[in-house]
Amino acid sequence: MYAIEAQNLTYTYGIKTPFEKTAIRDVSVQIPAGEFVGVIGHTGSGKSTLIQHINGLLRPTSGKLLLNGKDIWENPKEIRKVRFSAGLVFQYPEHQLFETTVYKDIAFGPTNMGLSEEEVRLRVEEAAEFTGISSALMDQSPFELSGGQKRRVAIAGVIAMRPEVLILDEPTAGLDPRGRDKILDRLRRYHQAQKNTVLLVSHSMEDVAEYCTSALVMNRGTLFAYDTVENVFCRTEELEQMGLAIPAITQVFHRLAAAGIPVSRNVFTMDAAKQALSAALEGRGRNA
Amino acid sequence: MLNDITLGQYFPGNSPLHKMDPRIKILLTVLFVVSLFLVSDPLFLIAPVIFIGILYLIARIPVRFLLKSLKPLIPILIFTTVLNLFFLPGDVTLFSFWVIQISDKGLLNAILVLIRIVCLIAGSSLLTYTTSPIALTDGIERLLSPLGKLKFPVHDLAMMMSIALRFIPTLIEETEKIMSAQKARGADMETGSLVQRAKALVPILIPLLVSAFRRAEELALAMECRCYRGGEGRTRMKQLKLHLRDLWGSLITVILCGGMIALGFLL
Numbered sequence: 001m002y003a004i005e006a007q008n009l010t011y012t013y014g015i016k017t018p019f020e021k022t023a024i025r026d027v028s029v030q031i032p033a034g035e036f037v038g039v040i041g042h043t044g045s046g047k048s049t050l051i052q053h054i055n056g057l058l059r060p061t062s063g064k065l066l067l068n069g070k071d072i073w074e075n076p077k078e079i080r081k082v083r084f085s086a087g088l089v090f091q092y093p094e095h096q097l098f099e100t101t102v103y104k105d106i107a108f109g110p111t112n113m114g115l116s117e118e119e120v121r122l123r124v125e126e127a128a129e130f131t132g133i134s135s136a137l138m139d140q141s142p143f144e145l146s147g148g149q150k151r152r153v154a155i156a157g158v159i160a161m162r163p164e165v166l167i168l169d170e171p172t173a174g175l176d177p178r179g180r181d182k183i184l185d186r187l188r189r190y191h192q193a194q195k196n197t198v199l200l201v202s203h204s205m206e207d208v209a210e211y212c213t214s215a216l217v218m219n220r221g222t223l224f225a226y227d228t229v230e231n232v233f234c235r236t237e238e239l240e241q242m243g244l245a246i247p248a249i250t251q252v253f254h255r256l257a258a259a260g261i262p263v264s265r266n267v268f269t270m271d272a273a274k275q276a277l278s279a280a281l282e283g284r285g286r287n288a
Numbered sequence: 289m290l291n292d293i294t295l296g297q298y299f300p301g302n303s304p305l306h307k308m309d310p311r312i313k314i315l316l317t318v319l320f321v322v323s324l325f326l327v328s329d330p331l332f333l334i335a336p337v338i339f340i341g342i343l344y345l346i347a348r349i350p351v352r353f354l355l356k357s358l359k360p361l362i363p364i365l366i367f368t369t370v371l372n373l374f375f376l377p378g379d380v381t382l383f384s385f386w387v388i389q390i391s392d393k394g395l396l397n398a399i400l401v402l403i404r405i406v407c408l409i410a411g412s413s414l415l416t417y418t419t420s421p422i423a424l425t426d427g428i429e430r431l432l433s434p435l436g437k438l439k440f441p442v443h444d445l446a447m448m449m450s451i452a453l454r455f456i457p458t459l460i461e462e463t464e465k466i467m468s469a470q471k472a473r474g475a476d477m478e479t480g481s482l483v484q485r486a487k488a489l490v491p492i493l494i495p496l497l498v499s500a501f502r503r504a505e506e507l508a509l510a511m512e513c514r515c516y517r518g519g520e521g522r523t524r525m526k527q528l529k530l531h532l533r534d535l536w537g538s539l540i541t542v543i544l545c546g547g548m549i550a551l552g553f554l555l
């Protein structure tokens with residue numbers, strides 16, 4: 001049984017209008033529980049459309065979506081429950097903040113679940129902890145925070161529902177490198193502590209290489225690949241053809257290998273690069 | 289749900305109606321609407337009904353779209369029809385039952401009003417279906433420009449209108465996004481009592497207002513950065529020019545409406 005399973009998922013926007021547009025076509029994929037999946041693809045390839053199916057915000061035009069082996073549209077009246085088990089953080093989530101205090105905003109989701117006040121408090125504090133929101137911020141207005149802080153509050157608002165699957169649509173868009181690293185590090189820690197499934201839509205191949213265990217690649221509304229990060233990034237040429245660059249460091253190693261230096265082509269992160277380089281240098285030292 | 293807002297929606301196309309000059313289209317629509325009200329015999333309304341039907345065919349606008357823009361008016365249509373039908377006294381009673389009496393005048397008037405309103409909506413919707421908001425405000429600005437001599441701020445008004453129109457779809461999209469985001473946090477907008485539903489609007493309206501203000505500020509800033517300073521001495525990129533199709537369209541409509549009005553006065 002898979003955490004998320006799509007069966008021939010197809011979705012068309014604006015059916016029966018002149019603006020009709022099929023955003024995803026016949027997508028079938030099986031994602032096991034506990035993965036940290038990077039969702040990548042050129043702009044307009046259908047990533048956002050795909051992930052909005054996972055928590056039932058969009059209803060497939062045809063095909064099925066299963067969470068833990070269960071069709072989420074089996075009983076349309078229960079769709080709200082699905083939204084609690086698959087938490088979705090939209091792009092620019094800080095635009096959804098509305099409460100008078102940070103605490104109340106994070107509590108919005110859990111309160112909607114009908115939990116007791118203590119349980120809500122527990123979850124809000126836990127979520128704030130995961131996202132690195134200090135207790136001093138809790139009574140401030142969310143509109144007074146910095147961009148990165150707002151974003152983390154909004155993410156906490158979804159984490160506080162303790163979803164089994166956490167989906168984030170470009171959570172780092174428009175942030176400075178520090179804010180970006182902070183959010184991604186927090187997410188990794190969250191994933192490691194909770195051992196649940198996380199989907200991360202990202203335009204940064206470096207981030208996917210660094211943080212994700214597997215990668216899902218969309219191309220013009222169809223699924224191009226779902227595999228481990230290594231296997232996906234090995235298909236360099238195909239990726240480049242659809243306008244996706246492999247990580248810069250990988251490109252460096254491809255050049256090195258092409259220049260006859262004995263290094264692996266499959267180096268995707270800085271740490272791996274350091275190791276590979278020092279190994280290559282050692283090897284050379286011994287030969288000389 | 290928000291997609292139901294069609295009044296004022298543009299339906300892109302390539303028909304002669306789409307290509308007509310917006311100024312002419314606005315004037316002809318006004319003429320058409322006025323003539324509808326100068327006719328008092330339902331018999332003479334057959335012509336405009338057929339006319340509108342043909343125009344919709346030419347513009348290739350599906351009937352579904354027209355029905356959608358009529359939908360919000362159904363209560364009003366029913367109300368006026370019932371009023372006219374049952375409560376207008378006439379010379380001949382066609383049908384009577386208990387307190388209800390249907391007279392010949394009542395029946396006639398009910399039909400008249402019904403056709404009038406439907407034609408009115410169909411006609412004015414046709415204008416917005418075949419004319420993009422930009423072209424529409426352009427046309428309005430040009431038509432009102434003589435008023436500028438009287439120090440009436442025509443350009444400012446037109447600019448405000450085109451900005452407002454321009455942002456309607458953006459705001460709808462924004463609303464949809466915010467609704468989705470709150471739904472993802474379990475907001476429930478579809479069930480509950482009236483009070484609960486009104487409360488459920490708060491998480492949508494506040495972010496919407498915040499973003500509307502942000503957008504307005506950004507737009508003002510961007511316009512200022514590009515040295516926008518009002519209408520004086522501005523030339524336009526797209527000049528409006530009259531074509532043969534405008535002449536033909538005007539001729540046909542004027543003859544039809546003129547005929548209707550003339551008959552309305554003669555009889």
Ligand SMILES: Nc1ncnc2c1ncn2[C@@H]1O[C@H](COP(=O)(O)OP(=O)(O)OP(=O)(O)O)[C@@H](O)[C@H]1O
Pocket residue numbers: 013014021022023041042043044045046047048049050
């Ligand atoms: N609400 C909508 N109405 C109509 N078409 C839409 C809508 N949302 C998306 N689309 C279309 O569906 C296609 C896929 O869009 P989607 O937002 O899923 O892409 P994406 O991969 O998330 O892109 P990006 O990286 O830019 O966020 C696009 O061609 C887009 O124009």
Ligand SMILES: [Mg+2]
Pocket residue numbers: 047048049091169
């Ligand atoms: Mg997207």
